[in-house]
Amino acid sequence: xxxxxxxxxxxxxxxxxxxxxxxxxxxxxxxxxxxxxxxxxxxxxxxxxxxxxxxxxxxxxxxxxxxxxxxxxxxxxxxxxxxxxxxxxxxxxxxxxxxxxxxxxxxxxxxxxxxxxxxxxxxxxxxxxxxxxxxxxxxxxxxxxxxxxxxxxxxxxxxxxxxxxxxxxxxxxxxxxxxxxxxxxxxxxxxxxxxxxxxxxxxxxxxxxxxxxxxxxxxxxxxxxxxxxxxxxxxxxxxxxxxxxxxxxxxxxxxxxxxxxxxxxxxxxxxxxxxxxxxxxxxxxxxxxxxxxxxxxxxxxxxxxxxxxxxxxxxxxxxxxxxxxxxxxxxxxxxxxxxxxxxxxxxx
Ligand code: ADP
Ligand code: MG
Numbered sequence: 001x002x003x004x005x006x007x008x009x010x011x012x013x014x015x016x017x018x019x020x021x022x023x024x025x026x027x028x029x030x031x032x033x034x035x036x037x038x039x040x041x042x043x044x045x046x047x048x049x050x051x052x053x054x055x056x057x058x059x060x061x062x063x064x065x066x067x068x069x070x071x072x073x074x075x076x077x078x079x080x081x082x083x084x085x086x087x088x089x090x091x092x093x094x095x096x097x098x099x100x101x102x103x104x105x106x107x108x109x110x111x112x113x114x115x116x117x118x119x120x121x122x123x124x125x126x127x128x129x130x131x132x133x134x135x136x137x138x139x140x141x142x143x144x145x146x147x148x149x150x151x152x153x154x155x156x157x158x159x160x161x162x163x164x165x166x167x168x169x170x171x172x173x174x175x176x177x178x179x180x181x182x183x184x185x186x187x188x189x190x191x192x193x194x195x196x197x198x199x200x201x202x203x204x205x206x207x208x209x210x211x212x213x214x215x216x217x218x219x220x221x222x223x224x225x226x227x228x229x230x231x232x233x234x235x236x237x238x239x240x241x242x243x244x245x246x247x248x249x250x251x252x253x254x255x256x257x258x259x260x261x262x263x264x265x266x267x268x269x270x271x272x273x274x275x276x277x278x279x280x281x282x283x284x285x286x287x288x289x290x291x292x293x294x295x296x297x298x299x300x301x302x303x304x305x306x307x308x309x310x311x312x313x314x315x316x317x318x319x320x321x322x323x324x325x326x327x328x329x330x331x332x333x334x335x336x337x338x339x340x341x342x343x344x345x346x347x348x
Contacts, residue, residue, distance in 0.1 A: 031046040031047055031048050031205075031218055031219040032046070032047040032048075032050050032051075032052060032054075032055055033045070033046050033047075034047070034055065034058055034059045034062055036059070036062070036063050036066070038063070038066035038067065038069075038070055038188065038208060039066070039069075039070050039073075039074065039184050039185065039188065039208065039209065040076070041185065041208065041209035041210075042208075042209070043062065043066055043188070043192065043206075043207065043208045043209075044205075044206075044207050045058070045062060045192060045196070045204060045205070045206050045207075046204065046205040046218070046224075047196075047201060047203065047204050048203040048204070048216070048217060048218050048219040048221075049203050049219070050201055050203075054199075058199065061195060061199075062192055062195060065191055065192065065195055066188055066191075066192070066208070069099070069184070069187065069188050069191060070184075072097065072099070072100060073100070073103070073180045073184050073187070074184070075123065075132060075133060075177075075178075075179050075180070075181065076133055081096065081097070081100060082100070082178055082180055085169055085171075085178060086123070086176075086177045086178060089174040089175075090174070091170065091171060091172050091174070092170070093161050093168035093169065093170040094168060094169050094170070095166055095167070095168055096160075096166075096167050096168060096169045097167070098166070098167055099187070099191070100167070100169070101160050101162070101167035101169075102187075102293070103180055103183050103187050103293065104120070104158070104160050104169060104178075104180075105160050106183070106293055106294060106297055107120045107180070107183055107297055108120075108155055108158065108159075108160070109297075110294070110297035110298055110301055111155045111301075112155070113301070113313070113317065114298075114301035114302075114304070114305060114313065116154075116155060116272055116273065117271065117272060117273070117301050117304035117305050118182070118297055118298075118300050118301030118304065119153060119154075119155055119272040120155070120158075120178050120179055120180055120182070120183070121152075121153045121154055121155055121157065121158055121176055121177065121178060121179070121272075122153055122179060122270050122272045123153075123177035123178060123179035124149040124150075124152040124153060124175070124177050125146070125149045125150065125153060125270045125272065125275050126179055126181075126268070126270055127149075127177075128141050128145060128146065128149045128275075129141065129266060129268075129270060129276075129277055130259070130266075131268040131270075132179065136259060136261075137261065139261070139262065140261055140262050140264075146275035146276065147275070149275060150272075150275045152173065152175040152176060152177065153176075153272055154173070154176075157171050157172050157173040157176050158170070158171050158176060158178065182252070182296065182297070182300040183293060183296050183297055184208075184209075184296075185208045185209035185210055185211040185250065185292075185296055186208075186211040186248065186250050186291070186292040186293040186294070186295055186296025186297065187292075187293045187296070188208040188211075189206055189207060189208045189211040189212065189213050189248060189250075189292035189293075189296075190213060190248065190291050190292050190293050192206035192208065192213075193206050193213045193215065193292075196215075202215055202216045203215065203216030203217050203218070204216065205218070205224045205226075210250055210251045210252065210253075210296075210299075211248060211249070211250040211292040211295065211296050212226050212244070212248065212249050212250075212292065213244065213246075213247070213248040213249070213291075213292045214226065214244045214246070214247075215246050223243040223245070223344070224243070224244065225241050225242070225243065225344060226241065226242050226243075226244055226249055227239070227240070227241045227242075228240045228241075228242070228251065228286050228322060229251075230324075230331070231253065231283045231284055231324050231331055239322075239324065239333065240322065240333075240335075240343055241343070241344045242288065242339075242342040242343055242344060243342060243344050244288060244342065245342065247288050247289060247290060247295075247320075247342070248288070248289055248290070248291045248292030248293070248294065248295045248296075249286060249287065249288045249289075249292070249295055250286070250287055250292055250295035250296040250298075250299045251284055251285070251286040251287075251299060252269065252284065252285050252286075252296075252299035252300045252302070252303045253283060253284035253285075253303075267279075269300065269303050269304060270304075271304050272304070278303060278304055278306070280306035280307060281306075281307055281325045281326045281327070282302075282303060282306050282307045282310060282323060282324075282325055282326075283324050283325065283326055283331065284303075284323070284324045285298075285299045285300075285302035285303045285310060285321065285322075285323055286299065286321070286322040286323075286339075287299045287302065287319060287320065287321055287322075288320035288338075288339060288342055289319070289320065298319060298321075301313075302314070302321060302323070307323060307325050307334075310323055311323065311334060311336075314336040314338075315336060318336075318338055319336060319338060320336060320338035320339040320341070320342060321335065321336045321338070321339055322334070322335045322336075322339050323335070
């Protein structure tokens with residue numbers, strides 16, 4: 001998992017999420033803050049009511065956990081579990097961890113609900129367009145190249161098998177390439193939360209890249225505040241502030257990770273149906289769900305669907321969704337009824 005590196009200084013009085021990476025926050029004064037790098041982005045934990053003396057060991061435990069997730073899930077590492085599955089050309093079930101089974105199962109479920117728009121087998125297309133470990137193309141890929149890459153994709157070729165001794169992953173297309181990049185941050189966020197629970201900590205804000213999960217209260221004994229950033233690179237302008245109430249949130253955005261090719265803006269989110277980067281007016285999709293993993297799956301699916309279909313799906317599935325669309329020179333926003341329940345009035 002690898003992203004463009006962008007980092008903003010701590011300025012806001014709340015935690016900010018946005019597509020692609022995480023930002024600035026002092027999530028409540030005097031909180032104990034741990035942070036580091038993983039999966040080509042940043043992770044951060046803010047803790048309330050935890051003694052400073054625990055900082056070093058918690059910091060180390062979190063980093064170790066994330067490093068081991070990355071070794072399992074990253075398509076940027078040739079010897080990760082997922083890369084070895086991708087290199088394997090057979091169709092025998094391959095043993096995987098319960099964690100990986102959870103990620104793939106959730107991905108397949110959301111894939112189905114988004115009519116295949118959220119597709120973790122989209123890897124060959126991601127690579128073709130230069131957002132995977134392969135280099136950026138010098139020219140727009142031809143239709144023949146797109147068709148060839150598309151022929152190697154499809155969720156119907158992948159399945160998780162649960163047996164008494166453990167979980168397995170199986171493919172029936174030798175060239176299938178599974179790319180878990182879009183789920184990695186959400187999964188890692190939940191994993192950090194589980195680590196905090198194991199450590200007996202229940203007032204925390206954890207985040208990896210564009211995914212966040214909070215529980216309990218901040219150091220001021222108030223709900224953790226999470227801000228959704230306005231779609232501009234300029235400063236940390238706040239679009240909306242939410243109290244997650246123990247949920248996970250994730251934002252996917254097309255406005256940060258892109259490059260220009262033949263005069264066109266090429267987004268890192270690919271529509272598996274056309275085999276091409278998305279082009280519609282939706283600039284970001286933010287989802288709140290029970291877990292950050294689930295939120296991270298939906299946000300990508302909604303981004304691919306585009307504004308109209310994303311709204312319809314949010315309403316149909318009762319999802320808590322916040323969309324930002326490009327409108328002329330500016331932006332407009334939309335939220336589902338479920339999302340409204342999380343919104344805090346903006347004071348600062
Ligand atoms: P964002 O950076 O906007 O938060 P993510 O990092 O969650 O988005 O996901 C983007 C990555 O997901 C891409 O870089 C690519 O590896 C992969 N990807 C692109 N298109 C799709 C898709 N349709 N379904 C699943 N994964 C995708
Ligand atoms: Mg996502």
